[in-house]
Each structure stands twice: as structure tokens, then as C-alpha cells.
Amino acid sequence: SSVTETIDPRATVTTDAGTAGLKTMISSAVFGVGNANNYDVSYEDGSFVITPRDLTLYAGSKTRIYGTENSTAVYTGGTTKFRTDAATATTGLVNGDTVADVTESTNALVTSNVGTSGLKTQITNMRLMGNRKASNYNITYVDGGFDITKRDLYITAGDKERAFGAENATAQYVNGTQRINVRPSDATTGLANGDAVSSITETIDPMATVTADAGTSGLWTRASAAQFSQGTDANYNILYVDGRFAIVPREVLVTAGNVTRDYGEPNPVVTEYVIERGDRTSWRGLLAGDEVSGIRSYYDAAITPTTQGGSYPGVIHIDPASVTAGYTGASAISNYRFRYAPGKLTIQMRGFDMSTPEGRAVITSTGSVTQVTTGLTGAAANRVLGSIGEIRGGGDTNAGASTGNGSGAAAQTVVSATAKQERSFADGVTIQMPQDAAPTNWANRVVVMNGSTPEAHDFVEHKDGSFGFDLGRTRGDRGFRPEDPAHNTSEAIPVLFTDGGSRDLDGIYTVNYSPEKLAIKPSSKKVDIPDPKEIRNTSAQALSFLYQTANGSFEVTFGNGIVTLYPQDEPALSIITAKERKAERAVLASGLLTAIEDLGVTPVEIRAVYIFNVLDGKSEETTA
Known part of the structure; x- marks a missing residue:
């Protein structure tokens, strides 16, 4: 009816689940009916399992x-x-x-x-x-x-500014800002995963009206309604930060007028000036309803009646105090910032004597030339007078030279000269003064009169055989202008002397022209030389020429790619036939300059230059 059960003593409460070999054991069977001694009882163990x-x-x-x-x-x-x-x-x-x-x-x-x-x-x-x-x-x-x-995203409106009186639509971003300014990302804020904001709605403070004064404080710009070109705003907690809106004074340029006076005259009162005007669409200029009157100007202190002739840009200045005093208008003057541009004074010289010491002026008239010299006596005065006679083209000269004791007393001499109008410089001609301010006596000046204003150029020669004109010294350095001719350099132009039939090569030259210089340099390139019979005169320009004691008249023509120089008088012919080449080269440079600047020829168009060594060269050409 019962047995005694025993569990494996290894199966403790801490024994792991799944431990193998655990068993249950029974013994001491008790019979409820019958006698246990009648049986040989054997016992078999059972298994004991521990589950997880x-x-x-x-x-x-x-x-x-x-x-x-x-x-x-x-x-x-x-x-x-x-x-x-x-x-x-x-x-x-x-x-x-x-x-x-x-x-x-x-x-x-x-x-x-x-x-x-x-x-x-x-x-x-x-x-x-x-x-x-x-x-x-x-x-x-x-x-x-x-x-x-959501990730915090900070978007700041751009800082903007405009000029007083301008519409807000003209405002520009400043302080390195732009329309959309997203704060740089860090670990937990800012744009992530390549997201990008493409647009915002920008609002400008309604207090920023066109009549709001410059410097009005507290004005703002505001951003809202950000749109994303990449990503979505649902991932962000967008925080908008206002920018600043500034109104600055309008720039107004007041320009002094330009005036012209004769040498020796006092500086005239400048009554002209130009005030820059503007409207609501611009940042600059005085607005309608605001005015400035009674503006005064003044000259540089160095500009006196004895200032040498020439053009003097930047020496006439606006008096700022007169602008302040002369301002009237509904707007406060603090809404404007006045800037000033100087004017130019031109001092006219009525003549220029190449032999005058220190480049002093001479005054020419129809019947006579008056030369005022200071500190010159005797032979020195005679040299000056002789040079004047040469300028006048070789007319009769009566020189009454005064003598002195060398003490520096002034001497005045009147010279009568009859000019050859077609062969020399006409009476009353104004020769353009050199631009450099230094009162130097150029030893190598060449005076040229053709279709343009007579000019005195600096003739230069270099050790490499090149020669030409320093135009910048006469005219000032202008820099390259769009209207300057293209193709201004020719690598090889032959220059020849001819009587209309024969030809004698002077040399082959590279010619380079710019507003600052005319440079002529010997060239070693081979060229085809046209025959004198190919000369065609499709355009022509008279040329009067003076170099030191050499002077004369020429005619410069161009046609069929050939520039031709025709001497028109004996002095001109003597320059061509003389052994002294310096004056002849000065003539060549003058002829090329005339062809380029007055006949409109560019150096690359020139096949050759012919210089006639006989008078009436064109007549011989016609009969050839």
C-alpha cells in the first residue's frame, strides 16, 4: 500500500535546471494485503528533472x-x-x-x-x-x-539697410548676412541629414517708411514660414530671430565746375557746380523738394596767375561749409552725406617758343612777335630772337638786341616776322603745352601742326636704335581707351626715299602706337617692298614741322597701303637730303603720327613709307 520515496540528494534548491543523472528512489514497500515476506522485492529508480x-x-x-x-x-x-x-x-x-x-x-x-x-x-x-x-x-x-x-532650428532674418528716401525694395543685406541665415548645426540643433531650407517669408518693420530718418533705431527684419527643399519642417522646432534694418544717409556728389583762363590772369570765381540728383528708386542724389544753393569753390593754394599753362584737374574744390549753409528742404540735412569732386582749371598759353629758356610763353600776333626775357642780355637774347624767326617760317627778322651789364636787368625786344601761311605756323596759333609741371627746357621737342591742335612732343632716341615720341609727356598718361585704334603694332614696315622712280631703302622698322607713345624700332624681318608706282593718294593731310633749327611743311598721304611724305618747301627738302638723320627721323615719326591720328591709318595697314627727296614729287609721280 505504500513505499518510502527518496529524492536524489544532489537535487538541491540551487541545482541547475537540466542537471543530468538526478533520480528518485523508493524502498520499504508495505503490503496492505498479503505478506511482504512472500515476495522478493526489487526497486528501480525514477528520474528527477529540474526545468527552467x-x-x-x-x-x-x-x-x-x-x-x-x-x-x-x-x-x-x-x-x-x-x-x-x-x-x-x-x-x-x-x-x-x-x-x-x-x-x-x-x-x-x-x-x-x-x-x-x-x-x-x-x-x-x-x-x-x-x-x-x-x-x-x-x-x-x-x-x-x-x-x-523635434530638433531646434534657429533661422535669423538678414540685416538690411537702404538709403534715406529709398524704397524698402532697394534695401541690401549687410553685416555678412543674407535672406536666409540658419545657425550652424551642433550635436543637437540645426539642420541635419542633408536637410535644406529653400525660402522664407521676409517682413520689414512697418515703421521703416520712405520718410523715416536715417539712423532711426529699433527697426527690424523678420523671417517666417520656412520652406524646405530637402527634408521637412515637421522634424524641427523652428525658432525665428529678428534681424536689424538700418536707414543710412543718402550719398550726394557735388562736383565743382571747370573753368578756363589765360596765363597771367587771376583765377576766376567758379559759379558752376553740379549736384547729383536721385529718386525713390536709388540710394544716391538729392531728393525732390530738398535743395542746395549758393555753393562756393576755392582753388589749390599753388594755383597762381603765374602757374604754367596746361590742364590742372583736381585743383578746384567745393567749400563744404557753403553746402551746409545753403541747404534747404523738408528733410533733415543729416539724411544726406555730401561728397565732393574737384573741377579742372585750364590755363591757355597763346604760343610756345621751342628755344625759350625754361619753357616761357610767347605771345603771337598778326604782325609781330613779342618775346619777354628776364636776365638775358647780348648773345643770349639774340639766340632767343633767332629761334623766334625760325618758328615764323623764315620771314624777315629785325632784332634789336639790348645789351646789359650781366646784372640781371630785364630786356625786351620786338621782332617783326612775316609768316608763310601754307608752309609754317600761322600767326596766333596756340601750341599745346606739355603736361608735366616741371618748367624744363626740352632739348628734343618737336612741334607738329596737322589737322589737330598743334602740339609739342618729346622726341626720344634709344641706344637700341629705336626712336619716336613720348606722347604721354605732352598729353598726360591717359591709359588705353575703347576708342583707340586696334591693330596698333606692325612688325615690319619698310621706309624708303624716292624721287618717284628710283627707291633707296632707309630701313625696316617695327611701329607701335598707343596714346602714351609712338615707338619706331629697327626690325630684321623680311618684307615685300612695293614699287613707287603703286603710290595712291586717297587721303591727305598737311603737316607743319619744327625741330630745333629745322622746320618745313609736308603733305602726308595714304593709299594702297602706302604712307607718303611730300616736302612742300626748301626747308623741308633740306631736312630729307641732309646727312644729319635725327631731324629726318623726327619727320618720319611726325608723318606716321599724322597718318595714324589724322588719316585714321592703323600700323598694320601700312605696307611701306615713302619719303620724296624732290619737290613736286606728286607731279613726277603723275608723269611717271
Whole structure:
């Protein structure tokens, strides 16, 4: 009726689940009916199994900011990485077992949007403290939640400014800002995942009217309604920051007038000036209804009646005090910032004597030339007078030279000269003064009169055989202008002397022309030389020429690619036939300059230059 059961003593409360070899044993059978002695009783052991205990682990719920790594997520709702239920008789941790750690993961990506459903925190691979075995438990893992929150995004409106009186539409961004200014990203704020803002709505403070004064404080610009070209605004908590709006004074340029006076005259009062005007669409200029009158100007202190002739830009200045005093208008003057541009004074010289010491002026008239010299006596005065006679073209000269004792007393001499109008400089001609201010006596000046204003040029020669004119010294350095001719350099132009039939090569030259210089340099290139019979005179220009004691008249023509110089009188012919080449080269340079500047020829059009060594060269050409 009963037996005595014994459980394997190895099966203790701490014996691990699944331990092999455990058994149950029975003995001492008791018969309820019959006698046990009648039986030879044998006992067989049973098995004893320890099964895993149920254990439920719960993952913690987490949250992080959009665009951040999952490792930055934090637990929410009071949860931790994991938790377990309290132990019961058959579930939960027993025997002092403690969970050391679990493996945690999530299905959220760094690019997952705010509000994405189905995101979760998962745990697996529970590990117990010490050498306790997780296999003693039948573990159930319960997922936690995972939420993504919006990322802070700061957008600042651009700082803008405009001029007083201008419409707000003309305002420009300043201080390195632009229409959209997104604060740079850091770990938890700013644009992420390649997101980009494409536009915003910009509003300007309604107090910034066209009549608001320059310097009005507290004006703002405001951004709103950001639109994304990449990403979505749903991932961001957008914080808009106002920019600043500034109204600055309008720039107004007041330009002094230009005036002209004769040498020796006092500086005239400048009554002309130009005030820059503007309207609501611009930042510059005086607005309608605001006026300035009674503006005064003044000259540089160095400009006196004895200032040498020439053009003096920048020596006439506006008096700022007169602008302030003369301002009237409905707008405050503080709404304007006046700037000033100087004017130009031109001092006219009525003649120029190439032999006058220090470049002093001479005054020419129809019947006579009056030369005023200071500190010159005897032979020195005679040299001056002789030079005047040469300028006048070789007319009769009566010189009454005064003599002195060398003490520096002034001497005045009147010279009568009859000019040859067609062969020399006409009476009353004004020769353009050199631009350089230094009162130097150029030893190599060449005076040229053709179709343009007579000019005195500096003739230069160099050791490499090149020669030409320093035009910049006479005219000032103008720089290249769009109207200057193209193709202004020719690599090889032959220059020849001819009587209309024969030809004698002077040389082959490179010719370069610019507003600052005319440079002629020997060239070693081979060229085809046209025959004198190919000369055609399709355009012509008279040329009067003076170089030191050499002077004369020429005619410069161009046609069929040939520039031709015809001497018109004996002095001109003597320059061509003389052995002294310097004057002849000065004639060549003058002829080329005339062809280029007055006949409109560019150097690359020139096939050759012919210089006639006989008078009436064109007549011989016609009969050839």
C-alpha cells in the first residue's frame, strides 16, 4: 500500500535546471494485503528533472532628438535598460540570481523622422551576475518604446539697410548676412541629414517708411514660414530671430565746375557746380523738394596767375561749409552725406617758343612777335630772337638786341616776322603745352601742326636704335581707351626715299602706337617692298614741322597701303637730303603720327613709307 520515496540528494534548491543523472528512489514497500515476506522485492529508480523557471524582462522606453545618433537616446517614463517582475513561487529570479546586463538595440535610424510609428527598443542575451546560468530561466523579452523628438532650428532674418528716401525694395543685406541665415548645426540643433531650407517669408518693420530718418533705431527684419527643399519642417522646432534694418544717409556728389583762363590772369570765381540728383528708386542724389544753393569753390593754394599753362584737374574744390549753409528742404540735412569732386582749371598759353629758356610763353600776333626775357642780355637774347624767326617760317627778322651789364636787368625786344601761311605756323596759333609741371627746357621737342591742335612732343632716341615720341609727356598718361585704334603694332614696315622712280631703302622698322607713345624700332624681318608706282593718294593731310633749327611743311598721304611724305618747301627738302638723320627721323615719326591720328591709318595697314627727296614729287609721280 505504500513505499518510502527518496529524492536524489544532489537535487538541491540551487541545482541547475537540466542537471543530468538526478533520480528518485523508493524502498520499504508495505503490503496492505498479503505478506511482504512472500515476495522478493526489487526497486528501480525514477528520474528527477529540474526545468527552467519563467522570467520576463522588460526593455526600457527611450527618446532622442531627430538627426542624432541612437547612442544619445535617453530612457523615459522612469524606465531603465531592463526590469523584471517580482518573483513568485514559480516565476522570477530566485536563489539570489541578479541580471548583470542585456544586449539592447533599436530599429530607429539616424534619418528616421519625428513621429515614425513602430519604432522600439529591444533587449536580448540576458547575462547573470557571477557564474549563475541564464539557462535556469525560460526568458521572455518585452520591447520598450522609442520616440524621436523635434530638433531646434534657429533661422535669423538678414540685416538690411537702404538709403534715406529709398524704397524698402532697394534695401541690401549687410553685416555678412543674407535672406536666409540658419545657425550652424551642433550635436543637437540645426539642420541635419542633408536637410535644406529653400525660402522664407521676409517682413520689414512697418515703421521703416520712405520718410523715416536715417539712423532711426529699433527697426527690424523678420523671417517666417520656412520652406524646405530637402527634408521637412515637421522634424524641427523652428525658432525665428529678428534681424536689424538700418536707414543710412543718402550719398550726394557735388562736383565743382571747370573753368578756363589765360596765363597771367587771376583765377576766376567758379559759379558752376553740379549736384547729383536721385529718386525713390536709388540710394544716391538729392531728393525732390530738398535743395542746395549758393555753393562756393576755392582753388589749390599753388594755383597762381603765374602757374604754367596746361590742364590742372583736381585743383578746384567745393567749400563744404557753403553746402551746409545753403541747404534747404523738408528733410533733415543729416539724411544726406555730401561728397565732393574737384573741377579742372585750364590755363591757355597763346604760343610756345621751342628755344625759350625754361619753357616761357610767347605771345603771337598778326604782325609781330613779342618775346619777354628776364636776365638775358647780348648773345643770349639774340639766340632767343633767332629761334623766334625760325618758328615764323623764315620771314624777315629785325632784332634789336639790348645789351646789359650781366646784372640781371630785364630786356625786351620786338621782332617783326612775316609768316608763310601754307608752309609754317600761322600767326596766333596756340601750341599745346606739355603736361608735366616741371618748367624744363626740352632739348628734343618737336612741334607738329596737322589737322589737330598743334602740339609739342618729346622726341626720344634709344641706344637700341629705336626712336619716336613720348606722347604721354605732352598729353598726360591717359591709359588705353575703347576708342583707340586696334591693330596698333606692325612688325615690319619698310621706309624708303624716292624721287618717284628710283627707291633707296632707309630701313625696316617695327611701329607701335598707343596714346602714351609712338615707338619706331629697327626690325630684321623680311618684307615685300612695293614699287613707287603703286603710290595712291586717297587721303591727305598737311603737316607743319619744327625741330630745333629745322622746320618745313609736308603733305602726308595714304593709299594702297602706302604712307607718303611730300616736302612742300626748301626747308623741308633740306631736312630729307641732309646727312644729319635725327631731324629726318623726327619727320618720319611726325608723318606716321599724322597718318595714324589724322588719316585714321592703323600700323598694320601700312605696307611701306615713302619719303620724296624732290619737290613736286606728286607731279613726277603723275608723269611717271
